[in-house]
Amino acid sequence: MQDLLFDFIAKYVSLTEDEKNAIISLDTFRTFKKGVILLREGQNSNEAYFVLKGCIRAYYIIDGEEKTTAFYTEMDALTPPCVVNKTPSEYYISCIEDSIIIISNPEMEAEIFDKFPKFESLCRVLSEELLAKQQINFDEFKTSSPEQRYLNLLQSRPDLIQRVPQHQLASYLGIKPESLSRLRPRIMAKNKW
Amino acid sequence: MQDLLFDFIAKYVSLTEDEKNAIISLDTFRTFKKGVILLREGQNSNEAYFVLKGCIRAYYIIDGEEKTTAFYTEMDALTPPCVVNKTPSEYYISCIEDSIIIISNPEMEAEIFDKFPKFESLCRVLSEELLAKQQINFDEFKTSSPEQRYLNLLQSRPDLIQRVPQHQLASYLGIKPESLSRLRPRIMAKNKW
DNA sequence: CTCATTTCTTAACTTAAGTCAACGAGTCGT
């Protein structure tokens, strides 16, 4: 199981056995059942997540309606804004599937960064990379129509369309479930003729 | 001028005179006239920007049309994805106003990080903070209508509405200039009655 | 100052997303 993590890290830096053991000794691997809520609105959490297996989703409840804004799957990292800003969480995080997740907190990070500065460097690089990725994502979202966004998702994360319920996908695409339902036939019609 | 920068940094860490001098000696303060293009599509740049004064904007040209996706004003930092990914740039960056900007590159960063590890730590924190901010931004964008987005912007960055041309604001809000034009009177009508 | 260009607004029309409601299929708990 840990190999998934170390293979991922190996793309950025090579770790000594000592360093790997330091990570393992933190003992932060957790498994959750589908449906478990990891974070609730209003909570003062300081947990960051790294998905080894499975899928979690972030969603707001606005006027009693769930608004799904993100899905995190294998090798995705998520530090909720409430952790960074030390404010109560504005949203929920729950497991869409049975999942294996690494949960860390700032104290653990500080400890590791202190012992192995290399990790802080790694985290800086990862976070800059994430930031760039998310910028591009946001840009694509802004510059395209719901239809294009769906086609885009079909290309970039085809798995999501399989593993995620439609109404969650819809708000992820910034539209209503009924609209998503109508999108599909419309696209088909275009490709046929 | 540099004080602007050091005041900003002081919110995160305190710097010694040595460290301040190290930054100043990099001699990366630049001034640009309104209209100057800092980065072009297709370019292989490795420059990151930090706006001390003025305003720059990022925009794509898609089907011959400008799509503005971001504005960076005082104390905003921007590392274009092309720098992180070492790929040709997908977008343009230009100065909307006469601006004073700090331009850095990965080599300079590496040098500074090596001499003063504190800076890498600072950059990690900054970038995590930025990531959180952008997540919230994206979430707000997804979960609201063009009208709400405009009202939102009016609240969170009222200066932008003054200093930026409407058609650029429009694509920033994910709509056409004509739609933005119609938004305003509609909102007024709602508030009046 | 003047002409050319860009920017903003307005209008008429088209298209697609939102809303409300109904219905069948699937899921869950008991």
Add this chain to the structure above:
DNA sequence: ACGACTCGTTGACTTAAGTTAAGAAATGAG
């Protein structure tokens, strides 16, 4: 196996954004 929910689809209607076009206002270059 049953009924209660949830989920996805469909339909009719409303609303707002896209499109195309025209013209007024502001800006810039010479």
